Amino acid sequence: MSEQGGGPHRVLLIVSGGIAAYKVLEVIRRLRTHGVAVRCVLTRAGAQFVTPLSLQALSEDKVYDDLFSLTDESEMGHIELSRQADLLVVAPASADILARMAAGMADDLATTVLLATDKPVLVAPAMNVRMWEHPATRDNLATLIRRGVSVIGPSEGAMACGEYGPGRLVEPDQLAAAILRRLGLESAATEQDTAPKQSAPDGGLPLAGRRALVTSGPTHEPIDPVRYIANRSSGRQGHAIAEALAALGAEVTLVSGPTQLPDPPGVTTVRIESAEEMLAACNHALPVDVAICAAAVADWKVAERAPGKIKKQQGTAPPALELAENPDILRTLSARGKARPQLVIGFAAETDRVVERAVAKRQSKGCDWMLANDVAEGTGTFGGDDNAIHFVTADGVEDWPRQTKRAVAETLARRVAAHLGAASHDEAAE
Numbered sequence: 001m002s003e004q005g006g007g008p009h010r011v012l013l014i015v016s017g018g019i020a021a022y023k024v025l026e027v028i029r030r031l032r033t034h035g036v037a038v039r040c041v042l043t044r045a046g047a048q049f050v051t052p053l054s055l056q057a058l059s060e061d062k063v064y065d066d067l068f069s070l071t072d073e074s075e076m077g078h079i080e081l082s083r084q085a086d087l088l089v090v091a092p093a094s095a096d097i098l099a100r101m102a103a104g105m106a107d108d109l110a111t112t113v114l115l116a117t118d119k120p121v122l123v124a125p126a127m128n129v130r131m132w133e134h135p136a137t138r139d140n141l142a143t144l145i146r147r148g149v150s151v152i153g154p155s156e157g158a159m160a161c162g163e164y165g166p167g168r169l170v171e172p173d174q175l176a177a178a179i180l181r182r183l184g185l186e187s188a189a190t191e192q193d194t195a196p197k198q199s200a201p202d203g204g205l206p207l208a209g210r211r212a213l214v215t216s217g218p219t220h221e222p223i224d225p226v227r228y229i230a231n232r233s234s235g236r237q238g239h240a241i242a243e244a245l246a247a248l249g250a251e252v253t254l255v256s257g258p259t260q261l262p263d264p265p266g267v268t269t270v271r272i273e274s275a276e277e278m279l280a281a282c283n284h285a286l287p288v289d290v291a292i293c294a295a296a297v298a299d300w301k302v303a304e305r306a307p308g309k310i311k312k313q314q315g316t317a318p319p320a321l322e323l324a325e326n327p328d329i330l331r332t333l334s335a336r337g338k339a340r341p342q343l344v345i346g347f348a349a350e351t352d353r354v355v356e357r358a359v360a361k362r363q364s365k366g367c368d369w370m371l372a373n374d375v376a377e378g379t380g381t382f383g384g385d386d387n388a389i390h391f392v393t394a395d396g397v398e399d400w401p402r403q404t405k406r407a408v409a410e411t412l413a414r415r416v417a418a419h420l421g422a423a424s425h426d427e428a429a430e
């Protein structure tokens with residue numbers, strides 16, 4: 001149901017400059033098929049690639065552009081324009097508009113509307129690979145993600161400029177599905193997901209259209225307003241996995257405890273502190289195709305958090321902390337019945353009898369795969385750059401060579417893609 005109460009769901013689609021702008025015509029068509037009202041704002045650069053007339057014909061609504069005049073303003077103020085939508089989508093989102101959004105500029109209608117809105121914003125970047133990889137763009141994106149903007153894509157492939165790499169706008173079916181899902185139109189989104197995909201010989205990504213959830217970092221369990229119980233997890237492995245899945249085209253939600261790391265670009269990061277908050281954020285991110293629990297969740301919380309700072313009292317014994325068990329997120333996700341992700345993956349941090357314990361832990365947690373690592377003192381795994389993994393599945397154990405956490409993440413992402421690809425192939429064959 002639309003937030004306007006009863007009316008259709010409404011999307012304000014901001015089309016900025018880029019050769020991929022033509023793809024949004026198909027996105028509008030798909031959204032209209034599902035009864036979504038689409039109103040377009042076309043930037044000056046966008047108008048070089050797609051005409052107001054085509055947007056108007058498909059959206060069956062007036063197109064707002066920089067010629068937005070005082071007459072228009074009296075009919076529909078720019079604040080109204082942003083508030084009358086349930087969701088704002090910027091597609092294609094050029095490097096330029098991302099930079100202007102991050103800087104909080106309001107120098108044309110599109111950025112004014114984006115600055116004035118109180119509605120969720122989804123951006124679908126598309127640009128030359130070098131522009132995408134430039135630290136300025138990465139910083140801008142990290143800023144926007146931190147402020148709650150969601151990102152889909154870009155995908156990887158041959159680009160109009162002749163280069164190859166990430167920077168292509170995601171395909172219309174993926175973008176339409178992501179928009180429908182954010183509007184709460186789950187079954188319409190699934191229809192898009194399962195519609196026969198156009199073959200993309202020039203670089204369709206193996207996890208395109210797939211949704212992934214990753215937990216990362218430690219949790220902080222409050223004792224009182226100034227103290228907490230924590231552990232040494234840096235979050236590096238979980239963050240690298242989120243980034244590697246996104247690089248293969250997945251729509252990734254990263255639920256992270258407190259870390260020093262920047263939010264990975266192209267990933268929706270939800271920052272939490274305690275295990276209970278982590279579980280709530282994970283439940284909120286469902287449904288997903290794959291869930292990977294890489295967080296070092298505290299097993300215990302303080303049974304009763306003190307409302308004020310616990311004071312030291314001369315001559316009395318130190319206070320005894322009573323602990324209570326935290327929810328087990330991996331076990332909970334593995335036992336979600338119909339809502340269970342197709343693939344649930346955990347990590348086993350062990351200090352001795354690593355493989356034996358990981359094999360037992362995979363079974364007791366009910367997950368599909370377990371990545372076991374030795375976290376004994378002296379291995380440098382916690383907080384370090386490298387990881388030596390024993391990969392445990394129902395079929396047995398593989399020992400992966402010691403490699404960087406980034407390489408572990410990339411290997412795992414490829415395994416996930418191969419598994420989900422093979423599974424959907426089997427379904428199609430049935």
Ligand code: CTP
Nearest residue numbers: 293294295297326327328329330346347348349
């Ligand atoms: N995990 C979780 N929620 C918890 C505890 C652990 O999701 N409350 C997940 C971790 O993210 C990891 C896996 O469970 O993927 C195993 O974590 P580990 O700390 O090795 O195991 P524990 O469950 O704590 O078991 P033990 O104390 O016996 O080692």
